Amino acid sequence: MSGYNAVAAKNTENAPSNGLSSQSAAFSHYNNLSAQLPINPQTGELVAGGIKAQAEQCFENIKAIVESIDHVMSDIVRITVFVKNIQDVDAVDEVYKTYFPTYVPARTTVAVADLPKGASVQIEALVSHGEGTIPNAPQAGDLIKLTNNTANAPTSPLSTQTVAFSHYNNLSAQLPIDPKTGRLVVGDVKEQTAQALKNIKAILESIDVPFDDIVKINIFLTDLADTEAVNEVYSRFFPDSSIARAVAYVPARTVVEAAALPLGASVQIEAVVSHGDGTPPQAIEDRHGIVIWANNTENAPIDELSTQTVAFSHYNHLSAQLPIDPKSGKVVSGGVKEQAEQSLKNIKAIVESINHSLEDVVKVNIYVKNIADLDAVDEAYKAFFPQGTPARRVVGVSNLPHDALIQIDATVSNAEGTPRKA
Structure with missing residues (x-):
């Protein structure tokens, strides 16, 4: 496999391990981290205390993993926060700010029905990996992380709308918020789905990326019975272009029922998007190169x-x-x-x-x-x-x-x- 990227799985004693998964599995220019529970790696047990103590332990575990692979927290491009109680998000955010005081990654926040070991919160991270994973042949170690926000989609001081690194744009999950009012749109789940997808489209247009460059969509619904209504709207957005329609291209997709979503929304949509140009200093390639x-x-x-x-x-x-x-x-x-x-x-x-x-x-x-x-x-x-x-x-x-x-x-x-x- 010389000259090819290889999967590089790593573990550190400074974070919890379970034998079923690697703490970090790197490939090419990304490190994929296992979701971290608020487990003290020394005791193997959940930390004592409330939601803030649990959130802090999750982030400490992530930090330990990130540092064990010679990276820093600002190399994180996406954070995903799962809570059992949506009311706990404010407390999690207080902790979150201490780990990301200036740069903020793309982010998704979802309340779910349950988490392993009875935890109240679980947090995972996707980390940039500039050196790549070609054995004994470091790649472009100085790749630049590009962040972008547009006024045409909802903004948040806790997340960046899209963070690009190498050949991917990682978008923050979009709620059905009208960016002009900062509030949820009026209407049912169809109107909410349309707004969430419009927000994604606005973000992509702001970085000159076509909608059909989306490779993966994750849809979080508070009621799975709404899937048919969501699909009706979804089909109006995909395929988006004549080229995509000619080949009937639609992204990979996952639909998950959430226990609750921020602001009481009924739907939230997350996208992973291709980035043909790459990020500097990669050679500039033609669009869809x-x-x-x-x-x-x-x-x-x-x-x-x-x-x-x-x-x-x-x-x-x-x-x-x-x-x-x-x-x-x-x-x-x-x-x-x-x-x-x-x-x-x-x-x-x-x-x-x-x-x-x-x-x-x-x-x-x-x-x-x-x-x-x-x-x-x-x-x-x-x-x-x-x-x-x-x-x-x-x-x-x-x-x-x-x-x-x-x-x-x-x-x-x-x-x-x-x-x-x-």
Whole structure:
């Protein structure tokens, strides 16, 4: 593999470890960190105290991991905060400000039904990695992180609308806020979905990036029954251009039910966007100089509103996989272990369809209806990831599509990258 990027998984004694995941899995120009619980690494137990003490421990764990790979907190490009009680966000923010006093990354905040070990908060980070992961061959170690805000979308002192690094733009999750009034738009979930997508579009236009450069969309809904209404609006935005319509391009997608969202919103949408130009000092390339590769296989469930995997540069972004048998189109019989196996089989089928293997997975996101099922899920998980290499996130949700017990998505390395447009 000399001359190619390699997955670099690392752990430090200064942060909690569990044997099922790596604290950090780096590939090319990004470090993917496992979501951090408020666990004291010395005791292996949740810290005593309220939400502020828990948030501080989460950030201390992230800081320890970041420093163990010779980075600093300002190298973080995205923070995701999961809380059990949306009312705790203000307290979390007080702690957050002490770790990001000047530069603020892109950010997503969601209240979920449950978190592992009964924690009140869980925080994860995506970190820039300028030196890359070609063995013994440091890449452009002086890549510049580009931040941008526009008045045409909601602004916040706690987050940057988009943070670009290397070949990706990482957008803060967009609420259905009218940027002119600073308030939620009037109307039902359709109006809210349209506003959230308009905000994303405004951010992308402000950095001269087309809407169809989105490679992954994450939708957080407070009521999964609203999915059909959201999809109706979503279909008006994707595909966006005549080129995308000609090939019926839609991004990879994950839909998650949230227990609550900031400002009492019904929907919040997060986007990961390709950045063909790269960030300096990478050589300036023509727009779409690196091609977006979208792929579906019959060996995994197909959905007309999402692509199973979308590759750009050195990453493949997978849509969330439910425990659906692709032959029958139905949820498999059995309990959560059987459902976890099917979800992972679907991921494996997608990964293999693009000539990769599960060893190339750098991040796994698991959503379970019952957090108490996690032991059974882990039994299935170990068979697919025996080395525990990928970084991991686990959250409890109260509902999943098709009344499934589990849903899993993944980010996969793409050593060969995607080609230049001919």
